[in-house]
Amino acid sequence: MTRVLFVHQEITPYLPETPMSLIGRHLPQATQESGKEVRIFMPRYGTINERRNQLHEVIRLSGMNLIINDTDHPLIIKVASIQKARMQIYFIDNEDFFTKKKYLIRDDNGVFCEDNDYRCVFFSRGVIETVKKLNWSPDIIHCNGWLSALMPLYLKRATSMKDNPLFSDSKIIYSIYDDAFDEQFRPGFEKKLKVPGVGAKDLKNFKETDYLVLTKAAIDYSDGIVIGSEHIHPEIAAYLKTCKKPILPYQGPEEYGKAYNEFYERFLPSQQ
Secondary structure (H helix, E strand, O other), X not given: OOEEEEEEOOOOOOOOOOHHHHHHHXXXXXXXXXXXXXXXXXXXXXXXXXXXXXXXXXXXXXXXXXXXXXXXXXXXXXXXXXXXXXXXXXXEEOHHHXXXXXXXXXXXXXXXXXXXXXXHHHHXXXXXXXXXXXXXXXXXXXXXXXXXXXXXXXXXXXXXXXXXXXXXOOEEEEEEOOOOOOOOOOOOHHHHHOOOOOOHHHHHHHOOOOHHHHHHHHHHHOOEEEEOOOOOOHHHHXXXXXXXXXXXXXXXXXXXXXXXXXXXXXXXXXXX
């Protein structure tokens, strides 16, 4: 059975309905109903009500520390279920990066969170380490939203990930949305994302990191690209014209479930 790992920046009903969060909710269900096995991950933002959504910690998966810029950061894994779809959602949590913050990417005043750089690193690495603990080998890894943009880099370059047999045959799909931001990450971001295997050649483009740098890197290290929004950043649209990778154009709400799953099939061994 084909296995698909979904990594989503937003999923409803845990977050308000947006085009991205609706895809996060309904695409995995359509994929599961097409006969594939799925696992789904998202950040555990502080706005999510644990009691109402019945989140609980998975002790056997928690307890790991991720070292970022020489500092240990505890990784907590929580889980909840969407009963109607018979799907479990895994939540990547950390008290400082997510639990304490009662907002998503911007605070109540609309200010871009200064630790979004750490959150971006922590989320991507946290998903990968948890999948390793689950001992679950995905055929397709579909990343959605810029908070997951480092996953393709880590999976293709980080020694502990690219050499892990769980991911040796995985194909990475990255969805691009209209979720651009104008701010830059703080100086020194390349030090935060560094792990063994990610070398100077990989890091050189992250000296001044913004939405365009993150998205272009995700494109470069992915195997296929999905355009998830009707309108995307014009510079990214132009960049896509230069990349020689399979690209699925934007699909409307009625078509994307079937179209995305047909796109996945292009990357499976029997179709190559």
